Structures are given as C-alpha cells and as structure tokens.
Amino acid sequence: MSPPEGTTEVAAAPSVPARRPEDKRVLAMIAAARFHGVELDPLASNAPRPGSEPARLAEWARDNGLSARAVRLRWSHLVGETGNGPVVALLKDGGAALAVGATPGKDVVFLRDPSAPEGGRPVPVDQARLEAVWDGTTVLVGRQRVAASEESTFDLHWLLRLLGQEKGLARGTLMAALVLSFLALAGPLLVMGTLDRVLAHEGYATLTLIAVLFGTVALYEAGLTFAREHLLLALSTRVDVRINTFVLDRLLRLPIDYFERQPAGDTTHRLQQVWRLRDFITGRVGTLVLDGTVLFFALPVLFALNWMLALFVLGAALLLATIIVVFIPSIRRASAKALVAETRKNGFLVETVHGIRTIKTLAMEPARKAEWDKRVADSTSLRRSAGLLAVWPNVLGIPIERFMGRGVFLIGAYLALVRPESIPVGGLMAIMMLSGRVSGPLVTLARVLTDLEDIKASIHQAGEVLNAPPETAAGGGGVRPRFTGALSMDRVSYTYPDAARPALRELTLKLEIGTMLGVVGRSGSGKSTLVRLLQGSTRNYSGLIKFDDVELRELDLGHLRRSVGVVLQESFLFRATIRENILAGRPHLTMDDALRAARLASAEEFIEQLPRGYDTLIEEGGANLSGGQRQRLAIARALVNDPRILLLDEATSALDPESEALVNASLRRIAAGRTLIIVSHRLSSLTDCDAIAVLNEGKLEDVAPHATLVDRCATYRHLWLQQKARV
C-alpha cells in the first residue's frame, strides 16, 4: 500500500532566524569558506569573536575541515593567490576585503566587500591604493588535501616508502655502518701484519705502530658504534610513530559495517601483525643492512688475499642460499595456515570475553571450553609444523657455516704447506677472520629470508584490515553546509551487500524543520537501516537523501556526523568522567555545553547526586550506572553540540518504564527547534509525535499522526492493538 497523497510531507515548525554577524573579518572568512563548499557558522561556540587575530580566523577554518593559514603577503603573491579562490585580506582598520581576481597585467586586483550582497560587483584597486589600507596580513583558505596515507596501500612497498621518508637518518646510519665495516678490516689486516712482518723480521718498531693503530681503531669503533646505534634508534622510533599513526588513522576510517562483519578479536589480532612487522624491519632487517655493509669491503680483500679460498667462501654462501630457496615455498604455506588458526583462536577468546554474560546465563562453559581446546590444538599443531619446517634451513646451514670458517682454514693451511708462496701465515689468519665476517651477514640473510615468509603472511593479514575500503574515501572533502533541520528522502532504496531483498524500497519522505517523527514497523522492516543511511554509514543507496538542499553523498562525512546527533539502544560509554563522556573529546565545547546538554536530557539531577558530580569516573561500558542513566548520558552526549537533527534508534527500548517516562518527558523539550526521528517498538512513546512513519518490508506504508494512523493504517492499528492488549 502506498502512502496517501501528500502525507509524505511532514509539518514544519517556525524556524529561528540566525543573527547576522557584523564583523567584516568573520564575514570574509565565511565567504571564502563558502567558495570551497564549507559553511562556517558564526554562531557556533568555536567561532572567533569580532576583531579576532588572523591566526584565530585560520584556526576556525581549519576546525571546519579547510586548510587555512595566516600569512603576510606581498602584492605580487596576493595577485597570484587570487587564482585559487577568494583571498581574505585583513585591513589595517580591523576590517577585511576579499581579493577575488586580478587583471592579466597583474597591476590591479578586484576586491569585494564581504558585507555587500553576494552578487555585488568587485572593485578594481591598484597596488598603491591597496597598500595604503593593507599591510600584507592575509588569511589563505583552501580545501584540505586528502592525506597521502588515505590512498596508499599497506604492503611491503609502503614500508619501504616509509623508510624512504627518513632518508636523512637512514643515510647517516648507513654511513656510520660503512665506516665501521671498513674499520672492521683493520683487525684481520693488523693481525696479518703482526704475523708476517713483526714475528718474521723481529720488527719492534712495527709492533709499536700496530699497537697504536689497534688502540686508535678501537676508539674510533667505539665512537662510531655509539653514533650508529643512536641513529638506528632514532630511525626505528620515527618508523614506529609513523606506523602507529597510520594504523589508528586507517582503523578509524573503516565503515561501521566493517566492524559488524568482522569479529573484534580477528581485527585486533590482524593489527597486532603490524608490530611483528615493525620489529622485523627495525630489528632483523636493520641488522642485516648494517652488518651486510661488511661484505662490501671484506669480499674484495678476501679475493685479493687468495682467490681460491675466496671462491670456497662464496661457494658455501651460495649453497646456503640454495637451501633457503628450496625450503621457502613450504615454509610460506605452513606459516600462513598457522597464522589463520592463531587468528581464529584469538577471535574466539575475545568473543568469549565480550559474551561472558550470555555464556554464563546459558551455562555454555563446557561447550566453549571444548571449542577452545579444538582451536588451541589446531593452532599449536600448525605452528609446530611450521616451526619445524623453518628449523631445517638453519640446521642444514650449520655445517656449511662451519666449513666457511674452519674448513677454509684447513684448506688454506694445506695450501700454505704445499705452496708457501701462495699464502703467508698472516694472510691465512686474516682470511679465517674475514670469512667469519662474511658468513655472519649471510646467515642473517638466510634468517631474514625465512622470516620474510612469515612477515609476508603478517602483511597480508594486517593488510586485510588496513586496506579495507575506508568510508571516507568517498566521504572526505565533501561540502559542509550549515544544517537547519530540514530533511527529505526521495525514492530511497537500499539493499545490503549479499542480501536477496532490499531493506528499504522507494522511500519518499519530507521533514520540515522542527518535526518530531516517529518510525515504527515490524522487526526487519528497515527502521535501523533508515537510521544508518541518515548517518552516512553507506552511500550505495539509490534515490536522494537531502539535508536542506544538499544531497548526503556530497556532504563531508565527519561534518554530517557532527551535525546529526544519534542515540542507539546500547550506548557505549568510555572509561572517563561524566563530563568527558558528554563532551566526547570535542575541543571547542565547554563545561557550560555539558551542563546545558545534561539538563536537556534530564540527566542533571542524577549527575548532581553522584558524590563527585560531573567528575565521577564511569567504569568501562558504564557498569556503575543504571540503564536509564546511561541512556540519558548518551542523549546528553548527542545533544552537546546542539545538532539540528537528532536520531533515536530504540533509545528507550531497554529502559524500565520509569526511566522511559523520564526520557520521553524530556523529548518535547529536546525537540524545540530540532528535527527528531524516533525509532521505537513501543508505540505508546510515539503518540506525541507530529507524525509517525509506518514501514512495512522496507516500504513506507503510511505517515500521519497517531490518531489518523489508528483509523486508516492496518499495520499500525494491528501493532497498536497488540501492545494495548499486552498492557
């Protein structure tokens, strides 16, 4: 049944006209921001006072999602900047002008008076006239560029790029390592000198020289090692900070339905893989790169001392590499399987913690234990197999490693016996010492390569969270108009991904400012879906949803969510004080805002009765408050920045009748000057609404006040009689 003609339009309440600010600086900022699609609200609590400093004006624009800077410009720069949109020129008398263009010869700019009507003609002004009233103070306003991290994919290349961003530090560390590696040659070469020159020719002077050299090199080595470690630590700290920032940034950008689809334990476990990656990069790979520099110097010297022995060393290294290459594919498969099993196990544990109340209520402990044992067994046996496989290349590598040291020495000794001229004793000692230096980095390389497979699996796992499409990819950088409370939906349909039937079908509804609309319908009729769409949880609907005249898809997502207050059935309260929970980290809000919101939500009385009032610490999830108190706090939190639109999705359904009556009583006060959409199963709490929309299998069956619906809408009458019978 389609709604009767004209009933989709819901009555309006008279709107309050906004005060117009007189300050030209503020007006100029509003005009410049409007050019970039952002509506600055001069009446908002974070708006600058008249006559504010340039930096404060720029901060205001930045708070509203623009990029803005207070700068001092010369005439030539001002002319150039007019190509990027209006420039706010702050005048010496405390006023402002908008520079909106320039002549091609760049000798005249066009200025607009910000208090003049928008269609007013700009005035041409030359350099001398402008500089008489303007000392260069300017605010540049522009759209915020999308952060690079928002677009980049989390993978090995991303990590390498990350290291690339720390070029200076990386270069310094590498230089220190190269010099250290060069100095590392000093030991073997000086031993060679001692054996061949001092002992053979009783050269006391040479011995003294060698001793001095040993001492000097040791001092240099100590200093450089300090520098290298210092730089390496700075590098790894920076990388750590960047990875941390990236992870939370990405996590917060994921759409809500991602978290609904993925178990929380699974997501956290996947993210933990990032830290393994961090340890790998800053630990093992760092060591490899730094120790690997030794090869640059040691290999040429080895060849110069004796090419045959050098070839033995290299041959052994190649054998090591082959062993690793042979084992890699099976290790990769085994570690991926082990990681999946580990993730499943962790997910189960987190789910158990979250669902402990239900588990205990239903006496599910034995079943949970049995399932846990199974998952533990799976994960440990897979980890064991993967671990055993990974041991093999290391085990097989040991004899080769020994050969590189002791074997090569024995061959060298044989060569020295049969052909003494081919290698002196000192040279043999040097070769043995150097081959140890060559084998060290090569063994680390082998370890890195085996780890790499694990790490790739970790990158893949973490990437599944970090590379999931962020909701802001579509929603960031949109327009930020001022909401008045008018809202319309035109033929809105939505089908969940993988769902067979649409959750909403051709919904058309128009709400005027200040309307209080109830939404009812049987379970699964699409009520919550409607609330989700209005929050911008998904933009893949068909039809149009307009706030005033702006389509939801054009809006900046953050702005939309700040402008529309939402209270859900289960409101999550943070472990923080009541005041912090109400203000919810919004920096421009004050204690006065918290008090006003608490009063409006009828929460003031109970808060004041608490021993520490607004400073009372709320336990995690609000465990030390009653359901009704939690909900009233959630309503206060939603109201604190005075949104023009408030959505309540079953916000009172879980409350006892007394708390529900308290909340309902405050709704009329809350509704003043605000558009309210209240989804509720309890029809009795909606009888006061201006209109009630009845949904049926995703369709709008009717919309009218309670009395009319009881008369003419079969679904509503049925629901109403059912509930009355229960009372």
Ligand SMILES: Nc1ncnc2c1ncn2[C@@H]1O[C@H](COP(=O)(O)OP(=O)(O)OP(=O)(O)O)[C@@H](O)[C@H]1O
């Ligand atoms: N995340 C989802 N994925 C797929 N289908 C969904 C999802 N959420 C809801 N649905 C389906 O969409 C339809 C509308 O669901 P919605 O939650 O909007 O109904 P509702 O009227 O709020 O129900 P209730 O009163 O039980 O909360 C239902 O058929 C539901 O099965």
